[in-house]
Amino acid sequence: MSKRSRNDSTDLSVLLGIDKAIHEPARLMIIAYLSVVESADFIFLMTQIGLTQGNLSFHLSKLEEFGYVVIKKQFIGKRPHTMLSITDKGRQNLKEYLKTMKNLIDSLVES
Amino acid sequence: MKLNFKALEKRAYRSFFKDGIYDVFLGLILLSFGLPLILNEFSLLDYVTITMPLLVPIIILAVALLFMIFGKKYITTPRLGTVHFGKSRKRKMMHVKLLLVISVLIGVITFFLSLFKVFPVGGATGIPIPFLIFGIQALLVFSFMAYFMDFTRLYLYALLFAVSLPLTFWLKKNTSLPYPSLLVFSFTAGPILIIGCIVFIRFLTRFPLKKELGVANEQAK
Numbered sequence: 001m002s003k004r005s006r007n008d009s010t011d012l013s014v015l016l017g018i019d020k021a022i023h024e025p026a027r028l029m030i031i032a033y034l035s036v037v038e039s040a041d042f043i044f045l046m047t048q049i050g051l052t053q054g055n056l057s058f059h060l061s062k063l064e065e066f067g068y069v070v071i072k073k074q075f076i077g078k079r080p081h082t083m084l085s086i087t088d089k090g091r092q093n094l095k096e097y098l099k100t101m102k103n104l105i106d107s108l109v110e111s
Numbered sequence: 112m113k114l115n116f117k118a119l120e121k122r123a124y125r126s127f128f129k130d131g132i133y134d135v136f137l138g139l140i141l142l143s144f145g146l147p148l149i150l151n152e153f154s155l156l157d158y159v160t161i162t163m164p165l166l167v168p169i170i171i172l173a174v175a176l177l178f179m180i181f182g183k184k185y186i187t188t189p190r191l192g193t194v195h196f197g198k199s200r201k202r203k204m205m206h207v208k209l210l211l212v213i214s215v216l217i218g219v220i221t222f223f224l225s226l227f228k229v230f231p232v233g234g235a236t237g238i239p240i241p242f243l244i245f246g247i248q249a250l251l252v253f254s255f256m257a258y259f260m261d262f263t264r265l266y267l268y269a270l271l272f273a274v275s276l277p278l279t280f281w282l283k284k285n286t287s288l289p290y291p292s293l294l295v296f297s298f299t300a301g302p303i304l305i306i307g308c309i310v311f312i313r314f315l316t317r318f319p320l321k322k323e324l325g326v327a328n329e330q331a332k
Contacts, residue, residue, distance in 0.1 A: 036120035037194050044192030047318065048123060083193070 014104060021066040022097045026051055026059045031068060031086060031094050039072075039085040060084065068093060121261050124200060126191060128262055130314045132182040134307030137268050138300050139175035141275060143168035145296030148279060152290045190318040203259045210259075214252045217244070237284020242276040249273045264306065271299040 022028055029049045034040065046056055063069040068090030072083045086094075147164040221241045224230060230240035253269030256262070275295055282291035 032116070032119060033123065036116050036197065037123060038197050040194040041192045043189070044123075044194045047191055048126065081193075083195075 014100070018100055018104075019093055019097045021062065021068060022094060024059070024062075026055065027063055030056070030059055030063060031090055034069060034084060034086040035091055035094055039083045041084065042082050045084065063090070066090075120197070120200065123194065124196060125261055127187065128264070129310065129317075130182070130187045130191070131307045131310030131312075132179055132187060133262070134264065134268075134303055134310055135182075136175045136179040136307075137265075137272075138304035138307050139171055139178070141272055141300040141303060142296065143171035143175070144276060145279070145292055145300055146171060148292035149290070149296060152292050186315075189320055190314070206259045207256050210252050210255055214248060217248055221245070236281055238277045238280045242280055246273040246275075246277040268303055271303060275299040 022031055026049070029051075030045060033045060033048055042053075042056065042060075045051075045060075046053065049056070051059070060069060060071065064071055068087055070085050070087055072085070074081050074083060147167050150167065151164075221244050225239075225241040250269050250273035253265055253272060257265030257269060279292050279295045282288055282295065288294060
């Protein structure tokens with residue numbers, strides 16, 4: 001981005017740089033929670049975020065597709081158990097997303 | 112947009128105090144200290160032998176411990192799920208463990224010193240030195256634990272633990288109240304147990320165990 005376009009208040013191309021995978025509110029909540037813990041299971045996220053099972057499953061699959069979240073299947077005793085954790089890429093992109101959003105909001109000028 | 116990650120982590124960690132299990136556990140522990148004294152006031156416990164005054168707290172402590180272990184495993188975890196917290200939280204928990212070890216050591220040393228009658232008995236206040244040490248130690252240890260664990264109710268419990276035994280002996284020495292132990296422990300262990308039960312019942316109604324939750328963890332994707 002040139003110096004001129006950076007200072008141009010009518011240049012909205014910065015909006016295109018927003019990470020759409022994280023921008024969705026449910027996914028932002030998921031990734032925010034996973035960024036503050038080492039790992040968590042499905043029930044923990046469901047109770048903390050308040051999403052339905054189907055909704056959470058859908059968004060987790062999306063985040064896994066983007067490589068932001070790792071879904072690990074393990075066994076506790078004889079029962080299968082799913083643990084979720086954020087990847088380095090996810091953590092980095094969350095940081096960048098927050099920075100972009102902050103800059104964007106800070107640069108907003110009320111008409 | 113306000114997204115405070117530190118507060119989010121704290122909120123996630125504190126959600127595990129919503130079950131009231133620690134409250135009931137602490138309430139039972141305090142009750143285990145007071146029950147032998149209360150039973151003695153009603154002449155239901157013979158202090159001639161050491162067995163019964165020791166047996167009563169041990170039974171209550173065992174019940175409290177079993178309630179906490181099985182409660183967390185079979186009541187809390189299926190409802191709130193499992194989470195492993197990050198390095199900063201693990202460091203805080205190490206501080207809590209260290210505090211508990213120091214606390215137990217002080218307790219054991221005080222107990223043995225009192226067996227050898229190192230401490231003067233009562234004094235002007237009527238409060239035996241070991242119980243005074245217990246009070247100060249409970250206040251400090253529980254307050255620091257409350258700080259490291261972000262468990263706000265524990266500050267109140269620290270105070271209630273701290274006053275329980277010293278106040279009982281002070282009332283015995285300086286007043287003519289009929290049942291000082293019953294009175295003191297009703298106002299110390301009682302509130303902790305009541306708060307614990309209310310929080311526990313509220314938790315059970317707020318987070319009913321749904322069959323699909325168990326399946327959810329298995330079919331997370």
